[in-house]
Amino acid sequence: MKQQNNKETEQYIRWKSRRSELSGYKKMYYMNTEDGDYLRADSSSGNDTVRLYVELESDGGAGYISIIKDGKITVEKSSISNKFGNFSDKFSSKSDMFSTLPDVSFIKIIGGNYGITAKKSTADRLKETRRKYFKETQVKIFRQEEVYVPKSTSRRVQIGLIDLLDFLIGVTLSFAVFLAFNYNFIAMGITSAAFGILIGTIDIFVRKKELVATKMVIFILAGAIFYVYGHFVVYF
Numbered sequence: 001m002k003q004q005n006n007k008e009t010e011q012y013i014r015w016k017s018r019r020s021e022l023s024g025y026k027k028m029y030y031m032n033t034e035d036g037d038y039l040r041a042d043s044s045s046g047n048d049t050v051r052l053y054v055e056l057e058s059d060g061g062a063g064y065i066s067i068i069k070d071g072k073i074t075v076e077k078s079s080i081s082n083k084f085g086n087f088s089d090k091f092s093s094k095s096d097m098f099s100t101l102p103d104v105s106f107i108k109i110i111g112g113n114y115g116i117t118a119k120k121s122t123a124d125r126l127k128e129t130r131r132k133y134f135k136e137t138q139v140k141i142f143r144q145e146e147v148y149v150p151k152s153t154s155r156r157v158q159i160g161l162i163d164l165l166d167f168l169i170g171v172t173l174s175f176a177v178f179l180a181f182n183y184n185f186i187a188m189g190i191t192s193a194a195f196g197i198l199i200g201t202i203d204i205f206v207r208k209k210e211l212v213a214t215k216m217v218i219f220i221l222a223g224a225i226f227y228v229y230g231h232f233v234v235y236f
Contacts, residue, residue, distance in 0.1 A: 071111025185230025193223025
């Protein structure tokens with residue numbers, strides 16, 4: 001592969017260009033091959049015609065002319081006898097060389113005649129291979145921007161009106177039991193702790209909401225404090 005690429009590069013370098021001296025033509029490329037052949041291509045001023053010329057060492061230096069206009073061969077003749085004829089094989093034998101013309105506009109006008117087509121680079125050939133044998137899939141990548149969230153607020157739960165009502169009911173119920181049982185702190189403590197466990201269960205299984213742990217802790221902790229106070233302080 002590397003040798004082939006180097007050979008193609010040498011062919012590009014071998015082509016030389018200058019202004020065409022032919023009437024009606026503006027630019028030409030020419031080269032001498034390793035076999036002693038001479039190749040030439042002239043482009044018309046209107047950019048619609050290419051004149052190809054070959055001198056073949058194998059034919060004793062005989063020259064042949066082909067004029068192609070807009071992709072159609074209009075003239076084929078011998079430069080020595082000036083006779084018209086079919087000399088396609090003379091140009092086809094040098095199609096690999098003509099295909100390395102540095103100016104792509106020449107090759108476009110030639111239109112694939114004689115097998116002359118633009119040489120694809122290695123990168124282009126690889127792209128064609130990938131398109132032929134591998135299906136391209138578009139993958140959408142969603143970029144998620146990193147946002148710093150303090151640990152103290154990353155799991156913060158919003159306290160709503162229902163939670164405030166729960167607090168009010170719990171406090172009212174506990175205080176009512178406290179009065180009903182003749183200022184009994186133990187009863188109030190048990191009621192408060194039981195309400196905390198009950199309301200937590202309702203939040204999880206009935207309301208289907210994230211547990212507000214603070215609410216449970218407050219009632220259970222308050223209940224424990226009232227229970228200890230009533231059992232160990234008041235009665236002892």
